[in-house]
Amino acid sequence: MARLLRRFLRWRHSRKVMQLPLFAVAVVMVVHGLFGPQLAPKNLATLLTWVHYRGALVLVLLVAGNLFCMACPFMLPRELARRLFKPASNWPLRLRNKWLSISLFVLILFSYELFDLWGSPWWTACLILAYFTGALVVDARFKNASFCKYVCPIGQFNFVASTVSPLEVKVENLDVCTTCTTYDCIRGTRHPEEPALVIKRGCELALFQPKKVGNMDCTFCLDCVQACPHDNVVLGTRLPASELWADPRRSGIGVFSKRKDLAALALVFTFGALLNAFGMVSPVYAVQAWLAGVMGTTHEAPVLAMLFVAALVVEPVLLLGLAAWLTRRGAGTREPLLPLVTRFAYSLVPLGFGVWLAHYTFHLLTGLWTFVPVAQAAVASLGRPLLGAPRWGLGGLPERFVFPLELGFLGLGFLGSLLVAHRIAEREYPARAARAFAPWAGLCLLLTAAALWLLSQPMEMRGTFLGS
């Protein structure tokens, strides 16, 4: 089985085989989103995007790795376009970081709340088309996988979440790499007679396999697996989250503790998880109403913007600033707070992932089979009910079964964050690890308690603003 899988992954068309079904599903979603019923629960665009895709995404990240980037359908038209247009420009130096993609990630979260994207098949279809267009335009103009590495908000989510995944694309035997003279995994396999001609691509995300650490920025595209002439790059197992407490220089990334943009991405990932879940429970209305009263407005955008600033800027700054200050005191150092926060920020990733998991698996599992009647109705609307009459009675698991699972995910995330924070404290302050660790343990506990409170609130399928 393992040998078969290995042969499949090394096959040059393996990625396309995985992309094609998802591309076909994406086309169906777009067509149904634009021309199908505009009631979200009855449309494949909204249902598959906001219920099934998101839930499946986080579960696959938990049990395997970044397989959705591997099978990303947005890359398929881009590959076709690259046969016509050879990208000529390099991605601008000033944008070679995560700030743009963090902004886009926040923008998506904000738009999701403001425009009720989950409730609009038309806008959801437009969002899918925008992704296809964005990937096409960026990668038609710029060399390498610029869209994936510097732009795609889903990609950034997957990069961060996959740091806790059990699978990783990695070198099987480092000794083989030390004797390698071709470096095909990064340069690509060259034509023997025309060295300028690349037959098989190397890593377009600038991850040189022997120096690559972990899953950050890895799309599992398999280019390196297929380019390696020694069959020495594999999809292997590793200890989940271990890359979060290690701090070596990483190929294509640098050092985690010096990357403020990556630390910010980890924080947006974590606090964004809480904010996104907060939007699903009833207290959000009270907070919005209070904010609207304070601001003297009935418009949603400014109130939502204030909520986002509070949750994604003020709250992290205060909480992490306090934790860093306490760590500095406990460890007896005088270093500035910002580098300290940057080093410890990655410890919150498992907890953030636990919250995303709890939230998205709730939707997936409680609405697991709802795609069946919607697909049946979509086919029937074409004139022939080939899939039978819609079975609207199909739903999913009862909430009482899903809730313990949510608690389990949250607990797993909490323990993971404690472990990472402790290992970082040991690495940074070996003599006073416990004192350095304690404030971050307190922060993890506080955020977990907040998440528990959110999960225990009566779930509301949102959309109402100020009760209107």
Place this chain on the structure above:
Amino acid sequence: MHVRLPSARRRHGLRSAGGFLLGLAACLIAGGCQPPADAAAQIALEWTVTPDPPAAGTARFSLTLTDTATRQPVRGAEVRLEGNMSHPGMKPVFSTAREVAPGRYEAPVELTMAGDWVILVDAALADGRSFERQVSLPGVR
């Protein structure tokens, strides 16, 4: 009391224009537009729900159907209600209304969760015409 006159889907301007153009294109591709098959334009719907404001649990809908041309109540219709949440992933709930007075129909609908609901009213009129209307029920607590 919660009274809504014939409901109108509120759409964003851009979305309406885009949707119209795409819909028009789809019609043209399909070989021409079909005339409306229902009697929505000729039937006025007024509805109330109790409790008001609505809460999760059983809500009782009262629907009054009136023929706008004759201003007479629409009697003997088969009226079915389908409740969906605005968020995808929840299975719909169904109910059949009972005519309790000429042109007035009542139906219980089980609102299984707090949040925003959309109620589809589907009626088969005694004269063979059909009628479908979508009413929104936001803020169920």
